[in-house]
Amino acid sequence: MAKLPGNAGVSVLGDKSLEFYRDPVGFCRQRVEKHRSRVFQCRLLNRPTAFICSVQGMRELLSEKSSLFLKDPTDLMTNMYGDTVVTANGEEACLLRLSLTSLFAGSCLESSSDYITSVCERCLKDLSLSGQPACVYSSFKRLGTELVLGLFLNVQADEQPELYQEIVQLCTQHWHGLISAPVNVKVPLWSSGFSTALDARDKLMDIIKDKLENDTQGFVGRLGSLPLPDSNSASQHLLLFISALIPKALASLLTSFTLALSGNEQEKTRRRAMEDPDYLHRVLLEVQRLWPPFIGGRRIADQDATLAGLHVPKGYGAIYISHSVHRDPEVFQQPDSFLPERWSGRNAGQEHFLCSFGSGPRSCIGIKLTNFFLKEACMYLLKHYNWSLDPPSQDLEYKWLPVSRPANPPTISFTRLEQTRSDTSDNG
Known part of the structure; x- marks a missing residue:
């Protein structure tokens, strides 16, 4: 049983x-190169911690040996959401x-499809209308917000605009507290972000409890009828499902x-993805592989264990780094290249080697809904638009925390395909 490379420090x-x-990707890359190992140790959150950057280590941590590694009961997610399926x-x-x-399966998933289709159309139909480049991250975030509040809380932007905006504002305050220091402090004219988040959580919980008591339709009604522990x-799960995280x-x-x-x-890739659902699936797998939305997840070793043949003592943290796992050269050839074809070739049937939304028995419960x-x-987007960066030269360097995206929000110009075809016909 080999010792973890690196040093846990004092x-x-x-x-x-x-x-x-500050730079989780650079942090891991430097140490993988230094230790010549995709599993190493450092001190994180003042706890000796095994960093897992290999597919093998991730699979053992999240699947084969998941019972040996527990969620941290002091994790900030527990403070913000309470006891949920995640914590x-x-x-x-x-x-x-x-x-x-x-x-999140079967008939419940099917019953959501019409609403999802209508939200996509309502939120995406005007991307080219202004004639100006769109800040796509903001546009897509509004789309995601409409989706989760309509699906999970039966609150739609066009039907209850005031309540919708109130919830959006509270969810934003709650999220900002989630990523701030967990210090609950209030003084005249100032309170910590964490304190503001707790206030927002209490107000959201009042809205949620009212919904659970008075709304018997849709997801709220089905959730309220389940045999849950208390x-x-x-209400704690609804708070999680409508959070800004999603x-x-x-x-x-x-x-x-x-x-x-x-x-x-x-353009050829876009056309092929539009015409072939299987190819679109492979494109989305490759997007998820190269640009996972979350940097990873953390566990605590409940007993002495091994990961990728290396000893992880009881009490150690273990954090899998999705960005690094997805670029494991032992599994993914040309790991930094965008190659959707890999998912019909060497990596066919290996979707479970991705961990953007976890993996194994604790993977995201809503992954089917997310994929749909x-x-x-x-x-x-593929059926209605061509698009390109505008301006063509932009800094697309990613930041990876708390959710991955380019540090400088990119702007993209969209042209409706109907307009493109019309222009081509006129020129002819």
Whole structure:
């Protein structure tokens, strides 16, 4: 049993959290090269931590040995959302997942399809109307917000505009507190972001509880009828499902999709993706591989264990880095290249090697709904638009926390395909 490469450092002084959060991708790349290992150790959040940057290590952590590694009970997600399917451990997590799975599959998923289609059309039909380049991340975030509030809370922007805007503002305040320091402080004329987030959470919970008590339709009604552990469980899960986290993740992936397929040189790829649903699926897998919306996830070793043949002592943290896992050269040839064809070749059937939304028994419970939405939104774009960067030269360097996207929001010009065809016909 080999020792983890690297050094866990000493308490406080040896902590590398700040360096990691400033540039998680560079942090891991440098240490993978230094240690010549895609699994190494450092001190993160003042805890000795194994960093997992290989497919093998990720699969062991999240699937084969998932029972040995627990969610951190002191994690900020627990403070912000309470006990949910994301934060619970052991039998509680299994029971919650069993109860909630029906909401994201089968007839429930089918019943959402018409609404998803209508939201995509309403939010994307005017991208070319102004004649000006669009800030795509903001546009896609609005699309994602309309989607989650309509699907999960039965609140639609066009039917209840005031309530909709109130919830959007509260979700934004709640999110900003999630990514701020967890210090609950109030003084005259100032309060910490975390304190503001807790206030926003309380107001959101009042709206959610009112919905659960009085709305028997759709997702709210189905959630309220489930056999959940206690009276707060349904409202805590609704708070999670409507959080700004989901629209930002959807916006991240849609932004990366439009950037990857931008410009005249990608016109054939766009046409093929529009005509062949299987090829669109492979394009989206490759977008997810290269630009995962979340940097990874963290666990705590509940007992001595091994990951990729390396000893991880009890009490160590273990964090998988999706960006690095997805670029493991042992699994993905030409790991930094955008090659959708890999998913019908060497990597066919290996979608489970991706961990953008987790993997194994604790993977995202809404992944089918997410994939359905992404395909609907992308298909609408492909059927109705050509697009390109405007201006053509932009800084597209990504920032990876809290949700990945270009640090400088990219702007893209959209031209309706109907207009393009008309122009071609006129010229002829």
